[in-house]
Amino acid sequence: MVRQERAIRTRQAILEAAATLFDELGYEGASTTDIIMRSGLTRGALYHHFPSKESIAVALVDAQSEALEAPERELRLQSLIDLTFAYARKLQTDPVLRAGVRLTVEQTSFRSHGSRPYRAAEEAVLAQLQRAAESGELLPGLNTQEVTEFIVGAFTGVQLVSHVYSERQDLLERVSAMWRLLLPGLAVPGLLVRLRVTPP
Numbered sequence: 001m002v003r004q005e006r007a008i009r010t011r012q013a014i015l016e017a018a019a020t021l022f023d024e025l026g027y028e029g030a031s032t033t034d035i036i037m038r039s040g041l042t043r044g045a046l047y048h049h050f051p052s053k054e055s056i057a058v059a060l061v062d063a064q065s066e067a068l069e070a071p072e073r074e075l076r077l078q079s080l081i082d083l084t085f086a087y088a089r090k091l092q093t094d095p096v097l098r099a100g101v102r103l104t105v106e107q108t109s110f111r112s113h114g115s116r117p118y119r120a121a122e123e124a125v126l127a128q129l130q131r132a133a134e135s136g137e138l139l140p141g142l143n144t145q146e147v148t149e150f151i152v153g154a155f156t157g158v159q160l161v162s163h164v165y166s167e168r169q170d171l172l173e174r175v176s177a178m179w180r181l182l183l184p185g186l187a188v189p190g191l192l193v194r195l196r197v198t199p200p
Helices: 002-029 032-039 043-049 053-067 076-093 095-105 116-134 144-166 171-185 189-194
Strands: none
Touching (some): 002 095, 032 053, 053 095, 076 116, 076 171, 144 171
16 A cells, blocks of 8 residues: 555656646657656656656646546536636646646647547536536527537637736636637526636
């Protein structure tokens, strides 16, 4: 049990060290030697958990799905809105998530991530939209798959622009504006006044 906990801590230390480096320098700019120095671990410890820099990057990309848990709310659309705020707040504070996003978006020699992170985000959004539709929260005739793809694309663009302009300091305000603009085309009219578009 103690050995397992130590292994988990070591793996996490490697991921956090790599994440800060990938976030600062990008995939190409960070080396395994840099990761070893930043983590304070040995080369043997690193290669025991990860056979290559690419395998570390894959683990960071896959970690994005952990931030896609929607909170339970009375209204499913509110659950979706609050999911995006929670994800945005974590982007501001969590280097592991930031590194995963950077690795997903950047065009580098690291190519093994494919569309997995976007598919995971779409699944999380679609689940909430389908429940919202079943609860009568959505305007009739909406294609939930189409709406899902648009929301994921809109959020991706919003966070990238926020990163460029303010290092994501204004991300919550931009997400709030995104929802103020989107919701009239999604929610039944009587529901708009019940939805909060500011961070919880």
